[in-house]
Amino acid sequence: DTGVSQNPRHKITKRGQNVTFRCDPISEHNRLYWYRQTLGQGPEFLTYFQNEAQLEKSRLLSDRFSAERPKGSFSTLEIQRTEQGDSAMYLCATRDAPSATNEKLFFGSGTQLSVL
Amino acid sequence: DQQVKQNSPSLSVQEGRISILNCDYTNSMFDYFLWYKKYPAEGPTFLISISSIKDKNEDGRFTVFLNKSAKHLSLHIVPSQPGDSAVYFCAASRGTGGFKTIFGAGTRLFVKA
Numbered sequence: 468d469t470g471v472s473q474n475p476r477h478k479i480t481k482r483g484q485n486v487t488f489r490c491d492p493i494s495e496h497n498r499l500y501w502y503r504q505t506l507g508q509g510p511e512f513l514t515y516f517q518n519e520a521q522l523e524k525s526r527l528l529s530d531r532f533s534a535e536r537p538k539g540s541f542s543t544l545e546i547q548r549t550e551q552g553d554s555a556m557y558l559c560a561t562r563d564a565p566s567a568t569n570e571k572l573f574f575g576s577g578t579q580l581s582v583l
Numbered sequence: 584d585q586q587v588k589q590n591s592p593s594l595s596v597q598e599g600r601i602s603i604l605n606c607d608y609t610n611s612m613f614d615y616f617l618w619y620k621k622y623p624a625e626g627p628t629f630l631i632s633i634s635s636i637k638d639k640n641e642d643g644r645f646t647v648f649l650n651k652s653a654k655h656l657s658l659h660i661v662p663s664q665p666g667d668s669a670v671y672f673c674a675a676s677r678g679t680g681g682f683k684t685i686f687g688a689g690t691r692l693f694v695k696a
Contacts, residue, residue, distance in 0.1 A: 507689075512683040558627075570676050
């Protein structure tokens, strides 16, 4: 168990460019979440997968954002036509099948995006 | 619509004393509450949790108290240690299953040696 892995750790891009981030979950975890965190704020929910199915997407999420989880393994988050307001830490979190005592999320180290 | 609120952005405590971090929530449907700890350049890590059927959960130096009628929970750290200096996030979720976890804005704890 190597934990949740996110790549890249840092991404600097120019406004208008597309970027893609990758998340590799803990192998037996079938639930995967993407969050975004800006300075001084807590993680903000973006989207959630159960296996390969995307079950929920934040209403605040622009249609420039898209996420996939092919075959229920790794996940990618793509931002098209990036804007300066997209600058944030993008966090991936996973969790095992739910139970009454297993609500905790395991987070990766995040991808820090800077849009110039 | 901030469903989970941490009204203190920062807290400074002397080593060995008690640290008390507070959290309020508005959604009465939440039934599971968690605290996460975050160091710079790392993702949050789980610290302690409590189900809504309980009012206290203890794990070593960390205790979480839940007051459902007031929709308030608190995290007590005693004794505080310099290594506890980090940002602490309060979080809440609804039901077992895939429901998203909602986080507060965090409280930065400084433990002075």
